[in-house]
Amino acid sequence: MSSNKRLFWWLVAPGAIFLILFLILPLASIVVFSFWRTESYTLIPDWNLDNYIRILTDWTYIKFLLRSLSMATIVSLICLVFSWPIAFFIARYGGKFKLIYLLLTSAPFLTGEILRVTALQQILGPIGVINMALSTFGFEPIQALMYTNTATAIGLTYLWIPFMVLAIYLSLLNFDFELLEVAKVNGARPLRAFWEITWPLNRAGSAIGVVLVFIPTLASSITSKFLGGPNGALYGNILANQFGSTGTWALGSAMGVVLFAISLIVLYIVWKMVGDLKRSGVTIKGGAEL
Amino acid sequence: MTDTVLKLDNISKNFGPIKAADDINIEVGQTEFFALLGPSGSGKTTMLRMIAGLEKPDTGTISISGRDVTNEPPYRRGIGMVFQDFLLFPHKTVAENIMFPLKMQGASEKDKRENLQWVSNLVHLEGLEERYPHQLSGGQKQRVALARGLVSRPSLLLLDEPLANLDRELRKEMEVEIRRFQIELAIPFVYVTHNQEEAMTMSDRMAIMRDGKMEQVGEKFSLYHDPASQFVASFLGSPNAFEGVVSSVEEGIAQINWFGHSIRARAHDGLQPGDRAVCYVKSEKISMLESGGALTGVLRDIIFKGQYADYLVSLGDGHEITVSGAPMTGLKKGAPMHLDWDPGKADAFRAQGGAQ
Amino acid sequence: MTALRIGKGVQILLLAALYVFLYGPIIYITYVSFQANSVWPFPPEFTAKHYISLWNEENYHSGFVNSLAIGIGTGVIASVLATMAAVAILKYRVRRSVYIAGLFLMPLFIAHILIGVSSLMFNKMLLGLPGNIFSAILANATYATAFAFLVVVAQLARYDWRLDEAAMVFGATPGTTFREVTFPLIWPAILGAFIVSFLLAFNNLEISFYNLGATPTLPTLAWGSLRHGVSEELYALAALINVAVFIFLGVMYVLLRTGVVRLDYKD
Numbered sequence: 033m034s035s036n037k038r039l040f041w042w043l044v045a046p047g048a049i050f051l052i053l054f055l056i057l058p059l060a061s062i063v064v065f066s067f068w069r070t071e072s073y074t075l076i077p078d079w080n081l082d083n084y085i086r087i088l089t090d091w092t093y094i095k096f097l098l099r100s101l102s103m104a105t106i107v108s109l110i111c112l113v114f115s116w117p118i119a120f121f122i123a124r125y126g127g128k129f130k131l132i133y134l135l136l137t138s139a140p141f142l143t144g145e146i147l148r149v150t151a152l153q154q155i156l157g158p159i160g161v162i163n164m165a166l167s168t169f170g171f172e173p174i175q176a177l178m179y180t181n182t183a184t185a186i187g188l189t190y191l192w193i194p195f196m197v198l199a200i201y202l203s204l205l206n207f208d209f210e211l212l213e214v215a216k217v218n219g220a221r222p223l224r225a226f227w228e229i230t231w232p233l234n235r236a237g238s239a240i241g242v243v244l245v246f247i248p249t250l251a252s253s254i255t256s257k258f259l260g261g262p263n264g265a266l267y268g269n270i271l272a273n274q275f276g277s278t279g280t281w282a283l284g285s286a287m288g289v290v291l292f293a294i295s296l297i298v299l300y301i302v303w304k305m306v307g308d309l310k311r312s313g314v315t316i317k318g319g320a321e322l
Numbered sequence: 323m324t325d326t327v328l329k330l331d332n333i334s335k336n337f338g339p340i341k342a343a344d345d346i347n348i349e350v351g352q353t354e355f356f357a358l359l360g361p362s363g364s365g366k367t368t369m370l371r372m373i374a375g376l377e378k379p380d381t382g383t384i385s386i387s388g389r390d391v392t393n394e395p396p397y398r399r400g401i402g403m404v405f406q407d408f409l410l411f412p413h414k415t416v417a418e419n420i421m422f423p424l425k426m427q428g429a430s431e432k433d434k435r436e437n438l439q440w441v442s443n444l445v446h447l448e449g450l451e452e453r454y455p456h457q458l459s460g461g462q463k464q465r466v467a468l469a470r471g472l473v474s475r476p477s478l479l480l481l482d483e484p485l486a487n488l489d490r491e492l493r494k495e496m497e498v499e500i501r502r503f504q505i506e507l508a509i510p511f512v513y514v515t516h517n518q519e520e521a522m523t524m525s526d527r528m529a530i531m532r533d534g535k536m537e538q539v540g541e542k543f544s545l546y547h548d549p550a551s552q553f554v555a556s557f558l559g560s561p562n563a564f565e566g567v568v569s570s571v572e573e574g575i576a577q578i579n580w581f582g583h584s585i586r587a588r589a590h591d592g593l594q595p596g597d598r599a600v601c602y603v604k605s606e607k608i609s610m611l612e613s614g615g616a617l618t619g620v621l622r623d624i625i626f627k628g629q630y631a632d633y634l635v636s637l638g639d640g641h642e643i644t645v646s647g648a649p650m651t652g653l654k655k656g657a658p659m660h661l662d663w664d665p666g667k668a669d670a671f672r673a674q675g676g677a678q
Numbered sequence: 679m680t681a682l683r684i685g686k687g688v689q690i691l692l693l694a695a696l697y698v699f700l701y702g703p704i705i706y707i708t709y710v711s712f713q714a715n716s717v718w719p720f721p722p723e724f725t726a727k728h729y730i731s732l733w734n735e736e737n738y739h740s741g742f743v744n745s746l747a748i749g750i751g752t753g754v755i756a757s758v759l760a761t762m763a764a765v766a767i768l769k770y771r772v773r774r775s776v777y778i779a780g781l782f783l784m785p786l787f788i789a790h791i792l793i794g795v796s797s798l799m800f801n802k803m804l805l806g807l808p809g810n811i812f813s814a815i816l817a818n819a820t821y822a823t824a825f826a827f828l829v830v831v832a833q834l835a836r837y838d839w840r841l842d843e844a845a846m847v848f849g850a851t852p853g854t855t856f857r858e859v860t861f862p863l864i865w866p867a868i869l870g871a872f873i874v875s876f877l878l879a880f881n882n883l884e885i886s887f888y889n890l891g892a893t894p895t896l897p898t899l900a901w902g903s904l905r906h907g908v909s910e911e912l913y914a915l916a917a918l919i920n921v922a923v924f925i926f927l928g929v930m931y932v933l934l935r936t937g938v939v940r941l942d943y944k945d
């Protein structure tokens with residue numbers, strides 16, 4: 033082994049071992065537990081498929097899963113559509129303000145989910161400022177904002193749209209905007225040029241953004257708990273319950289495994305849709321001006 | 323060579339399918355300025371990086387001052403190096419940059435100061451010691467890079483296209499200076515470039531590289547005047563090329579039929595009558611005669627280059643030959659030209675594609 | 679031309695709308711945190727009472743200390759591990775290092791709730807360890823390492839590794855090279871990674887919640903308070919945390935922009 037290779041492994045090993053010990057092993061352990069069963073708050077290593085059969089045949093679980101899936105799909109698409117022009121603007125016209133725009137976009141993300149949801153509750157909901165204002169001035173309050181899935185969707189968009197903007201921005205960083213001039217000279221209108229040039233070259237960023245929004249949205253429980261109301265529960269809430277009051281850890285583990293499996297499938301599908309990564313300006317490399 | 327400093331034995335290096343070095347053997351002596359010349363991608367930088375220890379050869383040994391350093395890391399080889407883009411440390415001042423090698427050797431403060439003084443005098447950097455690299459001009463950066471390479475009085479200095487980023491004016495000036503440093507310090511310089519003028523100006527000996535192979539190594543004059551391969555003949559100078567069939571070979575001189583003209587040159591590659599050959603004649607080796615000559619034509623254009631001029635001669639059948647010589651006022655476009663050369667100064671090689 | 683201008687106009691409008699969307703709630707909650715009436719605080723009636731009750735709430739003190747510990751512990755682990763890996767991958771360009779990069783980015787694609795419950799289950803059921811602040815730090819550090827790795831890689835993409843080679847040729851060992859050349863040039867990236875991972879862990883709910891049991895942190899306290907109908911000191915807390923985040927990011931911005939640090943060496 034050359035000395036460079038040895039140094040490489042010495043530098044990489046601590047982090048890799050750390051991730052294997054504290055991320056991959058625990059994840060593997062819940063795969064094991066998902067085949068066990070729980071009885072009065074203890075796990076019993078009694079190998080069976082009951083948990084999975086229950087999740088995949090009992091309509092309650094399927095219903096919540098479908099609800100979460102559609103929520104995640106809708107929120108990812110909303111984020112995708114709105115983030116594109118924003119990220120494009122920052123990358124193309126941001127100039128020396130790029131960094132400011134980006135920090136402003138990501139700052140709210142760093143305050144954490146719970147405080148952001150707290151802030152949103154003040155805006156949405158029956159006694160949120162929007163509906164309070166409407167009723168104060170004698171208008172009908174907007175029902176859709178009061179503990180509904182719509183409110184949850186708005187909340188999830190609020191939480192995760194910074195990821196999408198960042199992912200698209202990072203892929204646009206390596207994009208040569210002069211290609212658009214070329215397209216224009218050759219007769220393409222702006223939208224056509226976008227569709228022919230910008231989008232195909234930056235699909236990877238969009239794909240990564242979609243996955244980064246989809247996965248936490250699919251698993252979300254806090255937002256739906258506080259903005260969705262009692263009827264707005266999602267898969268994540270049911271999953272959380274198994275580890276809370278009911279103490280059915282094996283079933284919870286199986287639900288977690290299902291969630292993880294779906295994440296992997298989505299990752300795979302999106303990856304396939306992106307197709308040849310080499311043709312779609314891969315992010316990071318080549319000098320991010322973050 | 324009794325005073326060999328650098329010795330490469332059977333060095334080979336592959337990057338996947340690419341042969342960046344193919345069985346290279348070089349020796350560089352104590353006071354030699356050795357230029358490594360070759361087209362882009364021929365493996366010059368790789369060669370230098372292997373000497374520096376930044377790349378490990380697949381096979382072969384490298385020794386410096388008689389010590390086998392093949393498996394030594396760069397920081398134990400005791401050499402200096404000047405990099406193409408200078409690679410000055412942006413967070414260190416000029417003085418700190420220059421003293422860096424001494425600091426790494428754990429030299430005393432007094433030593434460092436003395437050597438800094440000496441080397442900044444040598445390369446004319448007085449007064450710039452406290453500046454940062456981004457406050458320097460290109461030529462000044464170049465001098466700092468040189469100073470950093472020389473300050474620890476290494477047994478060998480490697481230079482990788484150190485002048486490539488400078489403008490022509492400055493380059494001419496630095497060429498002379500670098501040569502002066504080398505003579506003054508009496509240590510070997512291994513100088514990589516793809517600019518043959520640069521190599522010619524400065525070096526004692528040169529090596530011509532191509533696709534990881536050494537095409538020819540030797541005194542710069544002999545490389546220029548006696549190329550041993552078709553590649554070297556075509557690469558150095560700006561030669562005219564004539565491709566045709568050998569009609570006879572006598573006493574080492576081949577007679578080549580080139581579109582009905584008879585052309586003569588030294589025969590290489592064991593040329594035999596009937597072989598397809600290509601003949602190179604450097605433009606300044608062609609003489610313009612009053613009458614007769616191997617080739618006749620008319621003067622189509624004169625390109626005045628200052629100390630000399632290029633005369634473009636049309637041969638009537640569409641071919642054109644370039645002749646270099648002293649600028650002459652008497653010649654007018656359209657004048658008849660009679661060209662010839664000493665066959666001992668032209669070289670014919672087997673044409674790529676083999677015999678016919 | 680006009681189409682282009684319209685396009686650009688739409689983009690600016692959307693960017694503005696994004697900021698209104700993102701900052702509206704934050705600004706509003708900050709405003710509410712100073713209001714006596716939090717439901718319909720118009721006309722304004724300023725008060726500091728929510729801040730005072732936040733200050734008087736003993737729970738929040740220990741929550742703050744615990745959050746700080748989690749943030750610092752996570753920040754240190756994540757930024758060190760991520761920097762080592764990023765340097766290794768970018769500097770040595772070993773074949774197949776993409777897979778290693780994939781491992782370091784993997785946590786980005788795993789829902790936090792899964793990280794939380796799996797480390798809870800692993801510690802409790804297999805190792806018999808009760809949740810505590812250390813297991814919370816370790817679990818937080820997994821995904822924080824991924825973020826730190828992204829930050830460092832994005833910054834180091836501009837670093838010219840040949841500077842390290844130059845140092846080696848002039849006699850610097852790998853360790854000295856890092857101390858003399860690499861670190862002085864890349865420390866802002868490392869600090870940025872620390873700040874980001876610190877903030878993420880400090881404010882994390884889902885992972886800390888499952889690992890900590892009864893030990894309070896600011897986010898778990900906020901969660902509890904929100905669950906029992908909002909108590910108003912939460913507004914004060916949210917406002918303060920937002921200000922803190924802004925200060926941290928301001929520091930980062932200044933470091934990256936004022937030329938204290940010049941990472942833009944490679945043209």
Ligand SMILES: Nc1ncnc2c1ncn2[C@@H]1O[C@H](COP(=O)(O)OP(=O)(O)OP(=O)(O)O)[C@@H](O)[C@H]1O
Pocket residue numbers: 337340341342360361362363364365366367368369516
């Ligand atoms: N790290 C590497 N990995 C793969 N191939 C490499 C590497 N370094 C060099 N090569 C290849 O080896 C060959 C020689 O490269 P080298 O840089 O030595 O050429 P050079 O003569 O210095 O060219 P130039 O004049 O353009 O600098 C080239 O084909 C190059 O693509």
Ligand SMILES: [Mg+2]
Pocket residue numbers: 366367368
């Ligand atoms: Mg080179």
